[in-house]
Amino acid sequence: MRRATITGWGKYLPPNVMNNKDLEKIVDTTDEWIRKRTGIKERRIADESTSTSDLALKATYEALNKANLDPKKLDLIIVSTVTPDMAFPATACIIQDTIGAENAAAFDLEAGCSGFVYGLSVGAQFIESGLYDNVLVIGAETLSKITDWDDRNTCVLFGDGAGAAVLQPTEKGGFLSFDLGSDGSGADALYMEAGGSKKPASLETVKNRQHYIRMEGNPVFKFAVKTMKNASKDVLKKANLTTDDIDLLIPHQANTRIIKSARRRLKLDEEEVYVNLPKVGNTSSASVAIALTEAVEKGKIQNGDHVLLVAFGAGLTWAAGVLEWNQNI
DSSP states (O other): OOEEEEEEEEEEOOSOEEEHHHHHTTSSOOHHHHHHHHOOOEEEOOOTTOOHHHHHHHHHHHHHHHHTOOGGGOOEEEEEOSSOSSSSSOHHHHHHHHHTOTTOEEEEEOBTBTHHHHHHHHHHHHHHTTSOSOEEEEEEEOGGGGOOTTOHHHHTTBOOEEEEEEEEEESSSEEEEEEEEEOGGGGGGEEEOSSSSSSOOOHHHHHTTOSSEEEOHHHHHHHHHHHHHHHHHHHHHHTTOOGGGOSEEEEOOSOHHHHHHHHHHTTOOGGGBOOOHHHHOBOGGGHHHHHHHHHHHTTOOOTTOEEEEEEEETTTEEEEEEEEOOOOO
16 A cells, blocks of 8 residues: 655754743743743744745755755645735745745645644645655744743743655555544634734724634643544554554654643653753644654664654644654555
8 A cells, every 4th residue: 555654854943942041031930930830941943034934945945855855846835824925925935935835735734733643634635645655744933023021921932943754655654644633712812913904903903912822731731732632542553553562653843741640641661752942942733843863863663663753732633643753664
């Protein structure tokens, strides 16, 4: 059976590091409070002149190089982001032009922090159907651009970064199943109020600080804990696997308490879960992509391993995917 597998991977984090001590200088918080509640010690922040596509391009070139793939051979580019360069055109189109992928279709996908796994599922379907052979999926964010640095409940959480994966066909291993879902009744738990057609940008919306991330922490936390477990079990069931078959879990990096809860509920050991949250913070749709790349680079994933990816995000949404790693197709 023709499946999609990951043949190239890449990441990029801006060089500027903002640690918790830096945050103590600009908002009413402490390093101890942040670490205890979130597990985050530092995050990367893009400078004012850096856009989401700038970060995405760095990760893209690395992923294409790993896959030894000429951009002209790309059939499709999917960019998952909640911080596109502009409302339109799609950031994917900007990347398509910049890298010279003249034969590729391109579009953006928005599913909050679940976006990269959503993108992998979409790209995999194009490959499994036989329509395309080479798909680039990118998760990239400059969340610092929409973070309210006066809101201590949100500004401590987010960081900037990008990750990318090249998908190609394989007859051995690859993605075995996906599980996607949403609960729109939780839309008001995590959102940015203005800037769309409902509340276009105006002097009033800017004055009222409505162009920043807003989050109701408790509902999101409860949703995340439940969803990480349920989505993981559902996607494993679809693949005829159990948690005993999982060699590495790569969860959305939002909060160490959420990750620990998921690990316990899935009965996994600490070494079976990859965590980079303390160093990068929550990078939304880039989160799983960056963590996956780091895990591969550190030798945490070997051929034949079963890797479980799971995320939750604004919408509210969730997404999980399980693959049998097969680097050498």
